[in-house]
Amino acid sequence: MSVLDILKDRGFIDATTHTQELEEYLANNRATCYIGFDPTASSLHVGSLVCIMALAHMQRNGHRPVGLVGGGTGLIGDPSGKTELRKVLTQEEINENKAGIRKQLERFIDFSEDRALMIDNAEWLTQLEYIPFLRDIGRHFSVNRMVKAESYKARMDSEDGLTFIEFNYMLLQAYDFMVLAKEKDCLLQMGGSDQWGNIVAGIDLIRRTLGKQAFGITFPLITTASGIKMGKTHKGAVWLDPNRFSPYDYYQFWVNADDADVVRFLKLFTFLDLPEIEAVDKLQGADLNKAKVVLAYEATGIAHGRDEAVKALKASVAMFGSIEIPEELLPGSSIPRGIHSAEDADSVPSSSLIHGDVVDTLPVVDLFVQTQLCKSKSDARRLIQQGGAYINGDRVAESGQLIRENDVRDDEILIRAGKKKYHKIILA
Template identity: 75%
Template sequence: MSVLSILRERGFIEATTHAQELEDYLENNRATCYIGFDPTASSLHVGSLVCIMALAHMQREGHRPIGLVGGGTGLIGDPSGKTELRKVLTQDQIDENKAGIREQLSRFIDFSEEKALMLDNAAWLTNLGYISFLRDIGRHFSINKMIKAESVKSRMESDDGLTFIEFNYMLLQAYDFMELAKTHDCLLQMGGSDQWGNIVAGIDLVRRTLGKQAFGITFPLITTASGIKMGKTHKGAVWLDPERFSPYEYYQFWVNTDDMDVARFLALFTFLPMKEIEVVKKLEGVDLNKAKTILAYEATKIAHGEGEARKSLKAAASMFGSIEVPSDLLSSASIPRGMLSFGGDESLPTSTFNKGDAVDKMFVVDLFCDAGLCKSKSDARRLIKQGGAYINGERLDSFDQIVTDADVKDDEILLRAGKKKYHKIILK
């Protein structure tokens, strides 16, 4: 099965250019492909996983992926899919963000021995001469075509409009494609559906300047069964950086997958065989929950390593009781099998407080806020009113309750918000 067929079967592909020619190219060549990552934060998040996993599949099928960090274009900002002007970052901020992105991509893709490349478009974009760029590159672009691109059109129709700086982004991304085609024989660009116009512009520029046929693949915007954009939670983005979003929280994010999304997310976010995933589509109730456990384990293993996946599984079992993982369910997964029951909860999100600052002084609503279980005091009060706030398993019923010695067990306090969100407080 070709890599294009694998990506299509697993739900990655929304559109391609030159479908048959692309199929032939991937079947008969060790192709080099790339996806750009905008360095607007020091961590990627779950919303970037489709792109990252697509690059990983390309590598697993013998092709060479390029992760292109937009150190140059990041100084401008991509208007694609945005409704307002993006904040301009400093060079120091971009350099810090690039370092974090490099580290995270390395968990999914093998960069050793040039099996994959990590490049930064600042290497060529920041040295461009404006007059020569207009003369050699700008002349290939039609304003009439550019304003028809959805990414440009949506910004022009917004209240803030589209700045001239952002309008240049399409030219710069097309230049990236041309540069990679020229220096690394990279003839395939992939990206989200909002990148279609930019990708097509790059294909056209490669043809006009280098006389080469280039290709494009776009991925659909992934939403949950409830219509929410993938990766959004009550705490904000689901970051891949374990310092921003712990491996246990990451594990719990996947465990809480909607029933209707389990098989689809197994296909997109794990490497388990589709033949095994097809069986999951027929499961219901308790059996489907077991599949969620495997999804959570595999996704955590890929992003944070087998050790963190096992610790998260152990912590979940200690919190929620024994977990059964049948040997015949998604049998290619490396999760421990059988009836699993562990003690200990070392993977739980944890904070350390000074005991003298907390006991007999701190309101429980503040404790829930400081632990990140609630966004604000009003959010904490609402949780308590709805009966969803617990300390050491005991439901809270008062907004004005202060932390006391009775709430402390072995210098620890276990907080719970709702059914599945825990946080451990260590008092010193």
């Protein structure tokens, strides 16, 4: 089975260019392919996972993936799907964000011995001279065709409109593709469906300037069964950085997937074989919940490592009760089999505080912020007012109350935000 068939069968493909020629190219060559990543943050999030997993599948099938970090285009900003102008980043911010992105991609892709590359387009974009660029590159672009591109429509229809800086983005991304085709023999660009216009522009530029046939693959926008954009929660983005979003919370994100999403997410976000995933389609109720546990374990293991996946599994069992993972359920998973009991409570996220700094001193609101169960005091007050804050299973009644001695059980305090977010305070 070709890598293109694998991506199609697992639900990655939205559209391809030159489909038959692309299939032949991938079947007969060790292709170099790339996806661009925007360095506006030091962490990628779950919304980037389809692109990352696609690169991983390409590498597993003998091809070489390239993660192109937009250090140059990041100074401008891609208008695709945006309705407002993005803030300008400093070079120091871009460098810090690049390092964070590289660290996360290394969880999914092997960069050793040039098996994969990470390149910053600032290497060539910041060296461009304006007049030669217009003469050699700009002359190949039709403004009439550009303004019809989906990537520009949201900005053009917005109150602020599309700036000239952003209008240049299609030229620069096409130029990126041309440089990679010339320097790295990279003839395949992949990306989200909103990148179609930019990808096609690059293919056309390569044909005009290098006389080569290049290709494009786009991926669908992934939404949950409830219609929510993938990776968006009431708490904000689901980051891949464990310091922004803990492995335990990451695990909980997946284990709480909608029933209708389980098979689709197993195909997209794990490497388990398709036949065993398709068997999950017949499961219901408690058996389907066990499949969700495997999904959460596999996704957490890929992003954070097997040790963190095991810890998250144990912590979840400690909070929500025992579960049995039978041998025949998704047998390709490395999840420990058998009955997982609630005896592994030490895996619950925890922190140590001084007894005197907490009891009769610290407001409940502050404790929820310190443990990152809430982003701010106003968030904590809102949680309490809505009846979603708990101490040792008892609902917090007043936002102004202090932690009291009767809140302490065996030198510990277990606090909870909503149904799923726990944190244990160990008092010294």
